[in-house]
Amino acid sequence: MNSGYSLIDEITKKLDGATYDNDKIESSLAAVGESLRLSYIAVKEVVSEYRVLCCTYEWSSDGKNELLNTEARFTEDVWDQWLNGYENQNVNRVWEWDIGNGVPCPLKLIRHDKVASVLHMQMYKNECFVGCVDFVDDKPGRVWTDEERQGLLTFRDLLCDYITRFHKKINEIPSDIISSAYDHTTKLPRYEYFCMQVEDSFKELERAQLVILSLDFTNFKFINEKYGHEEGDIFLKNVAKDIYGFTKYVICCCRSHSDNFLLVCKCDKTYTKAHLLNRIEEISRNYVKKLSEKYFDCNLCVNVGVHVIRSNMENIEHAISNANLARKYAKQRKHEYGHSCLTYDPAMAFELKRRAEYISDMKKGIESGEFFLEYQPIVCTDNMEIIGAEALIRWKKDNFNRLMPDDFIPIFERDGCIVKMDYYVYDQVFRFVTERLESGKNIVPVSVNVSIVHFYDNKLIPYIDELLEKYKVKPELIYFEIDERIAVTKLENVAKVMHELQERGFRVYIDNFGSGYSALNTFTKFHPNGIKIGRSLMKTDLDKNDKIIIKCVVNMGNKLNLEVVAEGVENEEQRQFLIKSSCEYMQGNLFARPMQQDGFEKLLDM
Numbered sequence: 248m249n250s251g252y253s254l255i256d257e258i259t260k261k262l263d264g265a266t267y268d269n270d271k272i273e274s275s276l277a278a279v280g281e282s283l284r285l286s287y288i289a290v291k292e293v294v295s296e297y298r299v300l301c302c303t304y305e306w307s308s309d310g311k312n313e314l315l316n317t318e319a320r321f322t323e324d325v326w327d328q329w330l331n332g333y334e335n336q337n338v339n340r341v342w343e344w345d346i347g348n349g350v351p352c353p354l355k356l357i358r359h360d361k362v363a364s365v366l367h368m369q370m371y372k373n374e375c376f377v378g379c380v381d382f383v384d385d386k387p388g389r390v391w392t393d394e395e396r397q398g399l400l401t402f403r404d405l406l407c408d409y410i411t412r413f414h415k416k417i418n419e420i421p422s423d424i425i426s427s428a429y430d431h432t433t434k435l436p437r438y439e440y441f442c443m444q445v446e447d448s449f450k451e452l453e454r455a456q457l458v459i460l461s462l463d464f465t466n467f468k469f470i471n472e473k474y475g476h477e478e479g480d481i482f483l484k485n486v487a488k489d490i491y492g493f494t495k496y497v498i499c500c501c502r503s504h505s506d507n508f509l510l511v512c513k514c515d516k517t518y519t520k521a522h523l524l525n526r527i528e529e530i531s532r533n534y535v536k537k538l539s540e541k542y543f544d545c546n547l548c549v550n551v552g553v554h555v556i557r558s559n560m561e562n563i564e565h566a567i568s569n570a571n572l573a574r575k576y577a578k579q580r581k582h583e584y585g586h587s588c589l590t591y592d593p594a595m596a597f598e599l600k601r602r603a604e605y606i607s608d609m610k611k612g613i614e615s616g617e618f619f620l621e622y623q624p625i626v627c628t629d630n631m632e633i634i635g636a637e638a639l640i641r642w643k644k645d646n647f648n649r650l651m652p653d654d655f656i657p658i659f660e661r662d663g664c665i666v667k668m669d670y671y672v673y674d675q676v677f678r679f680v681t682e683r684l685e686s687g688k689n690i691v692p693v694s695v696n697v698s699i700v701h702f703y704d705n706k707l708i709p710y711i712d713e714l715l716e717k718y719k720v721k722p723e724l725i726y727f728e729i730d731e732r733i734a735v736t737k738l739e740n741v742a743k744v745m746h747e748l749q750e751r752g753f754r755v756y757i758d759n760f761g762s763g764y765s766a767l768n769t770f771t772k773f774h775p776n777g778i779k780i781g782r783s784l785m786k787t788d789l790d791k792n793d794k795i796i797i798k799c800v801v802n803m804g805n806k807l808n809l810e811v812v813a814e815g816v817e818n819e820e821q822r823q824f825l826i827k828s829s830c831e832y833m834q835g836n837l838f839a840r841p842m843q844q845d846g847f848e849k850l851l852d853m
C-alpha cells in the first residue's frame with residue numbers, strides 16, 4: 248500500500264479488540280480508501296442462506312452512503328459461478344474487473360454507472376462463504392499494483408476475522424426466524440420484512456426517486472389448474488429468480504401473496520422514471536413471450552402497477568397500496584389501454600371504487616328487480632324455425648343505466664358473486680318455462696349460461712335440485728352453456744357436474760367454442776350434447792381461412808354427434824355458408840336480437 252505496512256499495522260491493532268465496534272470498521276475502510284485514493288468500498292455479508300448479500304459497511308470518497316443496509320439477491324447461476332470461481336478469479340478468491348477489458352461485471356454494483364475498476368475479494372470462514380469486500384475506482388485505467396493487492400488481501404482477512412468473530416451467522420440464527428422473514432416458496436423476503444427494507448432505503452436514499460412496482464400475472468391460476476400446484480411453485484420461483492435480472496435498478500423485492508411481487512427500483516437523473524417505465528413495458532412483453540412458450544395454453548399476461556415516491560414523508564404502506572391499485576387497474580383495463588404497465592393515478596381509485604360498488608349493489612339489484620332477462624332465439628339454419636333461445640342477463644342499475652353483461656360479468660366473476668346472479672337467472676328461467684308449459688302455451692328449450700366460477704364450489708347441483716323441486720320443470724327444456732374455458736382448467740369436478748346435469752335430463756353445451764381456449768381434448772374429457780361456435784369466429788366478412796376453420800369445427804361436431812349452433816350470425820352470406828357447411832342451428836341478429844320476455848312470448852305465440 249502507498250503508506251506501507253504501517254497502515255495495516257494500525258488496522259490490525261484497531262480490529263483486535265475484544266468488543267465489536269462499527270466505528271472501527273468504518274474508520275478502517277476510510278483509512279484504506281483514502282490511502283489508495285479509491286472511490287468506494289463496500290462490505291457485503293451473507294445475511295441468509297438464500298443467496299442474499301446485505302451491504303453492511305460502506306465508504307465513499309464523496310461521503311454518500313447509497314447502498315448501506317440494502318440487500319442484493321443473486322440468481323442461482325451467478326451465485327454458483329461466484330462460489331465456484333470466475334475465469335479470472337485467483338486462488339485468493341480475488342476477482343478483478345475492469346471496464347476496459349470487456350469482462351461483464353456480475354456483482355450488481357448498483358451504486359452508479361461510473362464504476363470503472365473493481366477488486367472484489369471474497370471472505371470465507373471455515374470454508375464457508377460469508378461475504379465480500381469490493382474496492383472500487385470510478386476512474387478508468389486503474390492498475391492495481393502487487394503491493395496494493397497484497398495489502399488489501401491482508402485487510403480483507405483482518406476484516407473477515409473481525410466481522411465473523413462477532414457476527415452471528417445465518418446458520419446460527421434459529422430457522423424459524425429465517426422462515427418468518429423469507430417466503431418459503433420463492434426465498435424472497437416476506438412482506439413485513441420487505442417493508443422494513445424499503446423504510447431503510449428511504450433513509451439512505453434521501454434524494455433518490457424510489458419507484459415501487461407491483462407485479463402479477465393474469466391467469467396464473469391456470470398454471471395451478473392445468474399443470475398442478477408444484478408447477479405453479481416452480482413458476483413463482485423462476486419469476487423470483489428473474490426479477491433481479493429485469494433491470495439493475497431493482498433494489499429489493501418480495502412476494503406479497505399468491506403471484507403478486509413487489510419491487511423497489513431506484514431512479515436518478517440519468518436513469519429516469521420514463522426509462523424505467525419503458526424498460527418495464529418492454530420486459531413485460533418479452534417475458535410474456537418467453538412464458539407463453541412454456542405455458543402456451545394459459546394466456547398469461549404480466550400486469551405492473553407503478554408508484555413513484557417523491558417525498559421522504561411518504562408512507563410506505565400507502566405507496567405500496569397505490570402501486571397495487573395501479574396493477575389491478577392495469578389488469579382490469581389492459582384491453583382498453585394496451586399497456587401492461589400503468590402508473591398510479593388518483594382517478595384509478597374512483598374506477599376501482601365503481602367496480603366495488605357494482606359488487607356491493609348486486610344483491611340489492613336482484614332484490615329490487617333491476618336485473619332482467621332478454622331472450623335471443625336459436626333457429627334452424629335452413630328454415631329459420633325457432634328451436635330454442637338463450638337467456639341473457641341485463642342490469643338496469645338504479646333503474647336508470649342499462650348495463651350489458653360485459654360491463655359487470657367480469658367484475659362479478661372476479662369477485663365470485665356471479666354465482667348468486669346466475670342462480671337468480673336460473674330461477675327466472677325455470678319459472679318462465681314452467682309457467683308457459685303449465686298454461687299450455689308454446690315453449691322451446693331455453694339455454695342459460697354457467698360461469699366457470701360455479702366449479703370452484705360444489706353447490707350448483709344441489710341448487711338445481713332445489714329449483715327442480717320448486718318448479719317441477721321439464722329438464723329437457725333447459726340447456727346449460729358452459730364456457731370453453733373449462734377445457735384449460737385443472738378443475739376435476741367439471742365432467743362430474745356435466746354428467747350430473749345430463750343425468751337429470753338437462754342438455755349441456757360448450758359455449759364460445761373456438762374463441763381462445765378451445766382444446767381438442769375437450770371432447771375426450773367431457774361429453775357435451777352440443778357446441779356453440781363463438782361469435783368471434785363468425786366475422787362479418789368471412790375470409791377463406793375463417794371458412795375453413797368454421798367448416799372443420801362444424802364437421803367435427805357433426806361427426807361426434809353433437810348439436811352445433813353458430814353464434815353471432817348477422818348476414819345472409821354467413822347463413823348460406825353455414826347451410827353449405829351443414830351447420831344445423833344458428834343464433835344471431837340476422838334472425839333476431841335479444842329481446843325482452845314479452846317480445847319473445849309474442850314470437851312464441853305467433
Ligand code: C2E
Pocket residue numbers: 623638639640651652653656665669672696697698728758759782814815816817834835836837841
Ligand atoms: P354468449 O353466451 O356468447 O352470448 C351471446 C352473446 O352474443 C350475447 O351478448 C348476444 O347479445 C351476442 N350476440 C348474439 N347475436 C349476435 C350478433 O349477431 N352480433 C353480435 N355482435 N352479437 C351477437 P351479451 O348479451 O352481451 O352477452 C355477453 C356474454 O355475457 C354472453 O356471451 C355470456 O357469456 C355472458 N352472459 C350473458 N348472460 C349471462 C348470464 O346470465 N350468466 C352468465 N354467467 N353469463 C352471462
Ligand code: MG
Pocket residue numbers: 637696728758
Ligand atoms: Mg352463451
